[in-house]
Amino acid sequence: MYTIKLLRTTLSRPSLGATILRQPKLPLHPRFTSSFSTSNYRAMLTTELSEADVSALRVNQERLAKDLHHSCQWGSGIRWGDDPTDTGMQRLALSEEDKSVRDWFIQTMKDLKCEITVDEMGNIFAVRPGRRKDVPATFIGSHLDTQPTGGRYDGILGVLSGVEALKRLDELGLETEGESEYEEGARFPVSMIASGVWAECIPLSKAHNLKEVPTVASLPTAASAPETMKSALEKINYLGDVPCSYKTTPMAAHFELHIEQGPHLISAGQRVGVVTAVQAYRWFRLKIIGRDTHTGTTAFEHRADALYAFAQMMVRAREVAAAKGCLASVGIIEVAPGSVNTVPGQVSFSLDIRGPETALVAEVEKELRGDFDKIAAAEGAGIGKPCRVEWTLDFDSPAVKFHEDCIECVQQSAHAVVADAPVADTTTLVRPIMSGAGHDSVFTSKRVPTSMIFVPCKDGLSHHPEEFCSADDCATGASVILQAVVRYDRKRFA
Template sequence: MTLSASSRVNLERFWSTIERSAEIGKGREGGLSRLALSDADKEIRDVFVAWCREAGLSVSVDQVGNIFGRREGQDNSLPPVLMGSHLDTQANGGRFDGIVGVLGALETVRTLNDLGHVTRRPIEIVNWTNEEGARFSPPMLASGCFAGTYPLDWAHKRPSDDGATFGEELRRIGYLGEAPVGSRELDAYFELHIEQGPVLDAEKVQVGVVTHAYTSYGFLAEFKGETAHAGPCAMDLRRNALIAAARLLVTVDDLGWDYAATGGKSTGSRLVAWPNKAGIISDWAQAICDVRHDDPRAAAAMAERVRRAIGEAAARAGCSVEILDSWNWGGAIFDPELVSGIRRQAASLGYTHRDLPSQAGHDAYFLARVCPTAMIFTPCRDGITHNNNELATREDIEPGLNVLLHSVIARADRQGVL
């Protein structure tokens, strides 16, 4: 085989990796529950590393468990072109979210091997740790560390509900690597992903060219009150942390409806409390919420209303409150040259395509802070995701795979520094 405009990935081989991945960490029927640094995550990591080595890649693991597979280029003094996503899932996750991006990157390398083509620049593929944030908060933790947003020690101390910390679990499953986190030059980063929205599927468009990201703000708030007997404790004496957290989440949901007509969204995603039992008032609670909007100014206004709501919820319930963590990402973050290149490749390959924003969070958001970055979307049925009914077919994904292949080759083979 030789490299040409007609070169395509091996779809059957790619699909076999998807099916193998779907056997690891099964959740509800048809779905996955492969939380970060769980035993199931270790199993898929081991399989992925084996696949990388079989493809002739050298494998390294950094200190937050990110796995890199490197394919040498003609000039290895040049920074590599990186592509990938994540293999961890939500508690009720699907078979494609993140996984398509990692295994699509692997298939790109395998196709280059088939073609016997060595790119000018090296190519690397990556599995980012804990993108979902389902076990360790915040989401995109390890790519955030790679970008220098989160300190390494802070990341290692992030707790899970079962009491383990991020660093302890990395060590337990054997993926506390030695490679430094970040601190190296990248030529570019590409991430292939299912859309996680209904637009491509509804319009029967094959490829999404991601132009920008919704601006998002997230918060982890901790409320502290006092336990008391639910019967005799007078209402004016109560300091119910659970109620404070619940009031916040209801307010956040109402806020989303205020902005719904212009595409704004808000989510109360988590509430935990202690003792959280009948007959007793809870003296501790945590809540996680987020807001997002395509207009950065509207998103900032929504975030400010959440900050006020946190204080108001605590005061009304007679509790104290602390914002333990907050995060912000999105906006006009993707590289115009890479975006234009993806658009050209989709057109030259004969695929229908359209521009659209990313509404979910992705590791690409942090990579955009350190190198030119772009995303490619493939359709998913009815936009259903973070759900065991998440569905994409081979035919849905194949165009995006081939656009990734040709976009990466074009970037890695270009002459000059820029």
Template sequence: MAFVSPRVCASLRIARTQLRTPCTAKAAPRLGLRSFSATTSWQLRTTEMNEEQLGSLKVDQSRLMGDIHHSCQWGIGQRWGDKPTETGMSRLALSDSDKTVRDWFVQTTESLGCTTTIDSMGNIFAVRPGLRNDKPPTFAGSHLDTQPTGGRYDGILGVTAGIEMLKVLQDNWVETEYPVGVVNWTNEEGARFPMSMSSSGVWAGSIPLESAHNLREVGGGTATMASELARIGYLGQTPASHESIPMGAHFELHIEQGPLLEMANKKVGVVKGVQAYKWYTVTVKGRDCHTGTTDLKSRADALLTASKMILHSHRLATTNNALASTGILTLKPGSTNTVPGEVSFSLDIRAPSDETVARMEQLINTDFPAIAAGEDVLNSNEGMTKGLPCTVEITRDFSSPATLFHEDCISSVTQAAMSVLGPDSKNQIMEMTSGAGHDSVYASKRCPTSMIFVPCREGVSHNPAEFCKEEDCAIGAQVLLQSVLRYDRLRAEA
């Protein structure tokens, strides 16, 4: 191996980099740890790195946390602890605070040598050129919008880890074979404009642009996605499409949002896919009646019936190794002494395979009307007075088939996690299926994709107290960085 004096090397590289991109990064190159293989360039090329060199590229944990918390000054939410950073987030998509954090994202990535493109859904693609730019970039991506009572990690960790990746590449004069980039997807949460992952969905061609543009904000306001994109200056000229903005691959770092990693004492989840899910609205109609004057057998009690259905969905989920959840329930008329005549509730069915979700749907479509009619389904009536029949209407609102991520991306993540976690990595890595939807679901329809999960405290997410340890944020960012570089190398080798 030939060694070059770090000092000489550094000054030469600065000169070259300044020619290539307008660079304003102030951090000093971290060269002391590296050794160099023979190269025709002053830059460090991914194809020329050995395992040791790859491993020596380290994210800066405190700089990453600095970016996370810096970006969280826009859209501060509910406080849950005493420390300055112990607040949640409330940064709804295309709000003023979302505009400010977007401006910061653009400025920061451009200062790191990226060119940014904003598409017609406000998705921001920041691209750092590679040695060859004849193929699309490998992206790290996630989202900067949050739930109204969200936390500091969901989405934000993935984007800031992408920025940290750019900083590490810049500091260490790494030149990738193909361009790499960071993407901030618009309205992933679907909390303000009620369609999750709406903008990666448009990019993938799965959601028509017009439907997404016309989404009206929840809560009775009149703003639409299109009007708010225009208002905050993020209605880009480039069509939101995988054809206009192709991606070579998409890697997404995310907190798990569930308890499995923490419970198993694992550090990294290698995400092999996203489970299938379907959302329904179930409406049970009975008849309002007076609680004091109507005996049990003369009631068509919509809430009692809905309660049976909720328990039944849980039984079916248990039997079929699926998930069934009800998060919304409303009833009419809503008076202590009136038996409700109408109940509507949401039903969220998930399972790793489409077949299981389809079987659950079939069972629900058969069993719920039977329960409404008063039939005994799996002992649903045990010990109860048989009342009058209700009716039920089941509407499917949303369907997301099971997603299987790309083998090459999964293997890049696995190798990166093994490298980052070292000798004990086998005990610290878990292969997982994502329970939640992510922009990676839509990205995976148009390019090789995978995800990296890190544990979050007690699995709590969509909650101000959502928390990921600094160490775990850094491990995740480190795995993201290596995954992108390994995939870049893989592309060059292919």
């Protein structure tokens, strides 16, 4: 999170670029699929490549895997297997571990001759100087922070694929300028906050004042008072002075590689998902107010048991969501006063409603508001002191359709990368897919052409220590994003 790696292919305007391209000072290297030094060749431009050259572009699978696991030394989590890399991750946003991996990222980018800027949300932009500064860059971005009990691929693969793509372009002699990444909401109760501020969808002050979720036992700072995002940024020295805005740091386009976090690719034996859209979702905080009473002396009909009301609500939420092809989930719950022999008078919980269309999510919300009121009214009715329920909307992310140009680049690249797979019809290995999860790309898509690439993960599992994506699948995804960025550049300046 918050780090931004910026990948800028360096063609200037088409007319100018075309002129330069036809006067090479050094011979072009004949192939792009092996590693070599660029010192004897001039830098090459994407429009000089043939379609076959582009389709032959691949990342270095071994180096990608090595870098990825190297970066996971900061915040290694629960062990689940014997291999040194068989652990989960616990690298919460703005933690000490997060600082360490940010420091590593910046050093790595500096070694690749990138210029680093950090904005006031802690986004890191690593820009490799190119021939021209007057066109916006193409970005590859994701996040380096993880869930409290997360894995090694969610977000991390997206950033490391950018690092690897940049390394590969570098050794191939294609000029680049950087890459990017943001964060997601594991520690703070709004997801993708830094990209939201960049898109000017979330005010900076709101983001800075956001307090970390205080109830999660596994949070490193759960023991102390909840910290604001601004103070957490200051503490790890990542409160930059560059304004966080798409106006200050414009992008030409944004690409993001991510594990699917669902079972579709893995169960169909497919290799690449071309992400065309992201489902809508809303995050709520709900509070049920009942009455504390003694568990041993209070008959059921005399109770206003906030936890019993919650239990009924959660059961109902699944029924309603399922009937509309949506999802409804509770991830956090807090109960007061929290004593074995006291009926809880107060319950707070998170509610995450998702669906393929914004309107469907709104329908589920509406129906649940009515149903929850009824459930609350019934619990405690016998004593004339019914429970009541209060809703607070924390986050609203309407459904997103990604940009056709970006989708097309990803689709062509995906088919090119899987073309050498040993199956009769490799086109079956690629499918269009809708993202169930929110990603930083949701926010970038509001300002610039955006799309995403999914690769399979074991059992469709994520937000779990055993989250796993094979080195082969990681490299496939990284090769697709490498090609997609090149293709997008060719499309812009052809």
